[in-house]
Amino acid sequence: MKNIWFINEYDLPPKFSKFRRRYDMCKYLIKKNKYNLNIICSSFMHGTGGKHAYSKKEKIEYQGVNVYILKGISYVGNMKRIFSMLIFMMKIIFFKFPKEEKPDLIYASSPHLFAALGALIQAKRNKCKFVLEVRDLWPETWVQIGVIKKGGIIHKFFLFLEKYLYKKADKIVYLDPFFDYMISIGIDKDKIIYLSNGVDLEEFDKKQNLEVHLDKNKFNVTYTGAIGVANNLEPLIELAKLVSDKNIIFNIIGYGPLKKSLMLKVENEQLQNIKFYDPIEKDKVPEVLRQSDALILSVLPIELYQYGASFNKLFEYWASSKPILFFGNIKPDYIKESNSGISVTTNSVNDLKNACLDLYNMSEIDREELGKNGRKYVENNFDWKNLANQVDKIFDELLQGEIKNV
Template sequence: MNLWLVNHYAILPQQAGGTRHYTLARELVERGHQVTIIASSFDHTTRMELHIPDGAPSRLEVVDGVRFLWLRTPPYEGNSTRRLWNTVAFARKVLSLRAQDLGGRPDVVLGSSPHLFAAWAAERLARRHRVPFVLEVRDLWPRSLVDLGNFSEGHPFIRWLENIERGLYRRARHIITLLPGAGEHIAQKGGDPDRIVWIPNGIDADRLPPPEPPTPKDAFELMYAGTHGLANGLQVILEAAERLQNRPFRFRLVGDGPDKPRLVEMAARMNLTNAVFEPPVPKSQIPDLLREAGAFLMVLRDSPVFRWGVSPNKLFDYMAAARPVIFSVNTPLNPVEAAGAGVTVPAEDADALAEAAIRLLSMSPEERWRMGLRGRKYVEDNHNLNRLSSRLESVLKDALDSR
């Protein structure tokens, strides 16, 4: 099978962020398939051009047997109109791809939706080559813009995006969703329930070191490692840090994103001495970084969009590190609670977050270690991407067979 996988923000392990598609593609390659990941050369996390230094429009690179076609797109900072133009430019370049650009016609095209334009371009590409199209739903667009971005449901831009969304659901041979409860929403928007498959985010077991208990420190370290964006609601971490200013806690916020400058300024105004901001690290270095923590913070804003569940890469990295997780997300689908791997508190509640930190500190190291090991076992059993690749392979083969 020759698979073209379109994901605007796909990255390599040497970059900071999620490597879901690299891991799944590597497993498919080991099973004899050819996979080309089509992505932007402009790194979404660092806001830097990483893959085409000579100014060329594109570049083909092979990593562990996985082919990456990097497409040059315009730079941007923050959530500006230039970022919107970057997404449109990427979609236009995907539309212009020819079979000879990648050494032959695809058998299946998979389009991922960190935004709808990339998935729409992938569907058009599949239609042009007369091959099956498989849609991967990462976030529910445009619902997220309504619930998190304060757009009106009747806004012309939202209605236009919803038309694109409905069209993608109708035309996809199969719909892969990362969110465990999103099938209901997709069916309401025209997706065939029999074609919806759940393949969540997870861990790359081949690159995972064995679990080790944390080294004792003077302060109990609570770490957040991930995007500093609108949906994350990281202000609550700073508010909890302020409440624990005179206790033995240290808050580490690792990563980058459009909201980081505001958060850094906020921490300075609050005169926080127990909270530090650190730059993002490559995915390959995440396991070593996470070992330094005593516990992790999984926080999101209080929004109805999370009623269909969440599947952030960082959560499964946290649990794989065998440390307790404070889960501050209002969702009925809670992996931390299911695994018995931490403490659950309401979203955007700084008092509850601080109390959860105190509760963890009051536990014995052995109790926290057992809690962390339960999380490790849970992700090994349920979120191992090396195993989930078999589910993806079955979806792709079924799409191909039913052509």
Template sequence: MNILCISKYASPPNYSKMPARLFILAKEFIKLGHKTTLITSDSNHFAIFPDTNIIHNFEIVGEVPLCWIKTKKYTKTASLNRILSWFDFERKLFKLDLKKIDKPDVVIVSSLSIFTIIYGYFLKKKYNSFLVFEIRDIWPLTMTEEGGFSKWHPLVLLIGFIEKFGYKNSDLVVGTMPKLDLHIKNILGYEKAFHCSPLGFNPDSYTEELGDNNNPFDNLFPKNKIIVGYAGSMGITNELEPFIETIKLLQDNINIHFMLVGSGDLRVKFEKELENYSNVLFLPRIAQDEVKYFLEKCDILYLSTKDSNVWEYGQSMNKVVEYMLASKPIIASYTGYPSMINESNCGQFVKTSKIEDLKKAILEIVNLSIEDRNKLGGNGKKWIHENRQYSKLAQEYIYKIIELRNKNA
């Protein structure tokens, strides 16, 4: 098959330290024998593209033919300029010289920007292509649940219309979250062909053996303590308040120390709250390729999400993948549809707002023997290697497309 993948944020590895999921999938599709082209943009705050006056830039990166489109830049993720950047990308998609792209048998449109499904539908009608609508964030639900937007906001209404249009007119909806099909049924009123293709990992990025001899965090971690670590943003949607309160409750436990790394709107507030507590240390935000070194030095890893209807359909977070690859027990303050951690038996979920439950969960794992703690963390690493390698996810993705194309033929 000739496959055309389109996503505004699918940065290739030559312009980003961490190649985007869709770029990795495109590379795997090629390995499976399918000619695959990727269209993306240069407007991504996780990547740095060269400055150019050329709008449509064609190149081949790691055997993947791609076109990156020069698009309006923005600095804040929650801003009007980000939305305007979406529209700029869509406008320039329609100006693309399609003679430079092989006629696609399959078009995969991956959000964000959700508006790209309009261009995908245009290609479907023009070439009779099989159209895949891929959802990585549920918009506009995320806007109303976590962004504070009214359900009657004009942008929410517009995106809601586009979302429904995409579900209705695609041949297959793919979601990174396992229960997105329930949301689709709520929107359409009927079931739609669905496939879950979650976030995964490329083992080539995890070939380096970590150890005490090359870990830059060696001198920052206290010795002879059980380290509970958190790596990530510290903002409103991360709901770290119960974790902060639990740190206070455990200040007299001399065996436990907490380490937090990252940045965010609430970091200064949390540091101020804990400035007189000796059982916690905040580290500055670190580069993505340094996260694995931080996780390696921890004994237990923590993550949290805000209570939100978004999580009713499950999660597929890079953080969970990275935590499991680190082979550490995981405690997650999370009230949504459970997956991964429970499936692999590598930790436990606790209610987001229950401080006593979080304290109990931490102490349960702290009180395990080193062997049992290592086994618990090892369960996660074993499971993620068996179920989330991108080579496996790409193969499952292709099988689903072929199955439906044959069924509809």
């Protein structure tokens, strides 16, 4: 049995986190009886405004996976978030692996690179393989949403760190099929492997109690997930105003730094056709999606998405067999490619309104057809039951010594 260690600050068990990728991956890897799987994460629940899943350092077992939970630091705001990242990195650097579980491979996942740096240091110390999973292109994401200044000292530092980690990794797992950005900074294409986000359909299809009761007398358009700058929910408020004379209601379920300001705007505008709900546990989300008439996803109009994009909620939306209203210009245009809804790429709220009304006025049979197309698309391409085989192949290649150590 090979010892695999996954490192990601946000990889708490699904009960406490919106991120399921690691646990869906591990669920199918563990069935191969080849790996002893371990996860290191922080106790802090990202996107909750300061809550912790555990009050102290813990080791638990989740579905056969050993989960090491390090005491994290609460944060609100970018400076405190960076401090939290640095503390987590230091805890990774000084983490003592059990002697019987010394790593054969360390698999670090962004979004932030400090944890990956700590993981690389551990990989060198333990003379094991190092895989870097890139979920977001740092620091370009922060530059394009205005968090840091392009060309500034912080930007240059992150560029150096990013390139250093890419160079030192045995393999880079990238969530998007386009490698243009990495190739442009000198990374060997043969080192990069495309492994999309996905969904565990076996888990998704399990019936759960409905925690959010939608108004079934209305046409329900639902959004689930984080409510922050990157989620670009401001256009949804404008859309609600433009279609306020229709029997349409917008449901926003989740939490994030912009939730209060958006709720205040809705209140000031006296909009009656948009409702906010508290976040719900990840396994309760599918039932809400299935109760909706259509699902909506909006992204920022930034150049970075031309390098590719992979949004967790999009796979859940497809799995729910509901039509999708997508607002944003990304590469590839998944909605068009899968014929699972309507995508608006013009950054025009008026065009978004027209697309929303097209779905609203569409026959139920046609909407069902779009939903079925999405379900078929995710079944064929993005079920973790199949995606995990790609991870197994990566591990086999690395652990058989076909690639040099870091």
